[in-house]
Amino acid sequence: MEIRKIGVVGLGAMGAGIAQLCVEAGVETVGREVTAELGERARDRIAHFLTRKVEKGQLGEPERDTAVGRLSLTTDVGDLADCDLVIEAIVEELGPKQELFAELDRLTRPDAVLATNTSAFSVTEIASATTRPERVVGMHFFNPAPLMPLVEIVRAELTADEPFETAYAFGERIGKTPIRCHDTPGFVVNRVLIPLLNDCVRVLDEARVTPEDLDTGLKNGAGWPMGPCTLVDLVGIDVHVHASDALYEKTREPRMAPPPRLVAMRNAGLLGRKSGRGFYRYGAEG
Numbered sequence: 001m002e003i004r005k006i007g008v009v010g011l012g013a014m015g016a017g018i019a020q021l022c023v024e025a026g027v028e029t030v031g032r033e034v035t036a037e038l039g040e041r042a043r044d045r046i047a048h049f050l051t052r053k054v055e056k057g058q059l060g061e062p063e064r065d066t067a068v069g070r071l072s073l074t075t076d077v078g079d080l081a082d083c084d085l086v087i088e089a090i091v092e093e094l095g096p097k098q099e100l101f102a103e104l105d106r107l108t109r110p111d112a113v114l115a116t117n118t119s120a121f122s123v124t125e126i127a128s129a130t131t132r133p134e135r136v137v138g139m140h141f142f143n144p145a146p147l148m149p150l151v152e153i154v155r156a157e158l159t160a161d162e163p164f165e166t167a168y169a170f171g172e173r174i175g176k177t178p179i180r181c182h183d184t185p186g187f188v189v190n191r192v193l194i195p196l197l198n199d200c201v202r203v204l205d206e207a208r209v210t211p212e213d214l215d216t217g218l219k220n221g222a223g224w225p226m227g228p229c230t231l232v233d234l235v236g237i238d239v240h241v242h243a244s245d246a247l248y249e250k251t252r253e254p255r256m257a258p259p260p261r262l263v264a265m266r267n268a269g270l271l272g273r274k275s276g277r278g279f280y281r282y283g284a285e286g
């Protein structure tokens with residue numbers, strides 16, 4: 001199925017990045033936020049990132065203006081009625097996601113593909129709020145979406161082949177490297193990465209190694225492009241603890257549970273790069 005018009009619901013950290021990829025790839029995009037101000041703020045952020053590309057010589061000024069012009073904003077879900085694909089990137093809560101999918105099911109064309117960017121919920125459970133679970137898929141982007149190449153295309157229990165392959169092809173069209181997987185907790189990357197990072201944090205205490213030495217160890221002994229403490233600081237300690245809790249709840253595997261040291265850091269407001277302090281100190285505090 002050819003995607004001519006796309007809807008992105010929720011223009012926060014992920015949705016704005018996804019909308020940016022779509023308009024850069026030449027796709028007419030409707031972005032839906034809960035208020036006009038939030039929508040405009042997201043459009044300003046997209047324009048700002050594209051302007052940085054112009055400054056770096058990666059994009060022409062007219063191309064930037066055309067790209068930004070492809071994004072229309074709305075607070076009305078009804079404006080997504082003629083979209084071929086809708087990608088949901090709203091808050092990570094099951095109730096609001098299911099409510100939105102039920103609404104999209106009523107409003108969009110029966111052949112439209114409905115995708116969720118959920119990290120921790122079951123795509124199958126979100127799809128169950130619709131009468132067309134065969135047209136619901138997961139499109140799990142990584143943060144920041146414009147820069148991280150991967151998108152996991154997630155097949156839920158009842159997803160049919162055609163919408164699944166449509167989502168895969170669309171991922172390629174907007175410049176990502178898609179991979180196919182089934183709907184299991186953590187999908188592929190988080191299922192592997194979250195317990196691995198939790199192991200790294202436990203080793204800090206077990207082996208009485210410093211964060212600097214642990215990072216040096218994994219970079220030089222395992223070829224990681226960045227050390228685990230640097231990575232957790234970048235992701236955000238709160239985001240990592242939340243993702244670990246969600247995976248632990250689903251799998252009950254002890255390695256998924258957030259290490260107490262990370263929970264204590266989260267509770268103390270040491271959230272990593274964004275708060276100025278995590279395993280390392282950043283910015284003015286550094």
Ligand SMILES: NC(=O)c1ccc[n+]([C@@H]2O[C@H](COP(=O)([O-])OP(=O)(O)OC[C@H]3O[C@@H](n4cnc5c(N)ncnc54)[C@H](O)[C@@H]3O)[C@@H](O)[C@H]2O)c1
Nearest residue numbers: 010012013014015032033034089090091092118119141143
């Ligand atoms: N941040 C990450 O690292 C990351 C990575 C991959 C996937 N995700 C997933 O992406 C989704 C969004 O995460 P985020 O980090 O962008 O969150 P965010 O809080 O930055 O953005 C969510 C946005 O959705 C808006 N919103 C809420 N309800 C809405 C509705 N009914 N209609 C339209 N807009 C609505 C909010 O106003 C907010 O701007 C979540 O499901 C999250 O699990 C996040």
